[in-house]
Amino acid sequence: MTQPINLNAARLQKAVPAAETQIDDALIAVSSLMATVVTARRDTIGVPAARGHATIQRLAKAQVALVGVSGDILRVHGELAEIGRETAGLDLHECPEIAPNSAALAAAL
Secondary structure, X not given: OOOOHXXXXXXXXXXXXXXXXXXXXXXXXXXXXXXXXXXHHHHOOOOOOOOOHHHHHHHHHHHHHHHHHHXXXXXXXXXXXXXXXXXXXXXXXXXXXXXXXXXXXXHOO
């Protein structure tokens, strides 16, 4: 069953920023974990500098992956905005606060 463009646009206006925020939250959590792991290693008496190095490398790899995911989602956001402009004449580039009809789209939920 097909749905009106405005309903889909309204859903995307909520889902895309939510995904961006959640990815940022994950990056913050991994970064915080990294700081905690390195601090614990440094501050624990008798733990050599080499201990936990593989773990720190894995955390760094996770951070880099999250940065990549963040960039991909930002590109998706731009692509969806372009599709919205082409398909429905919506100016979603300023998503979602100042886009025309954003109140009407939000009400469609």
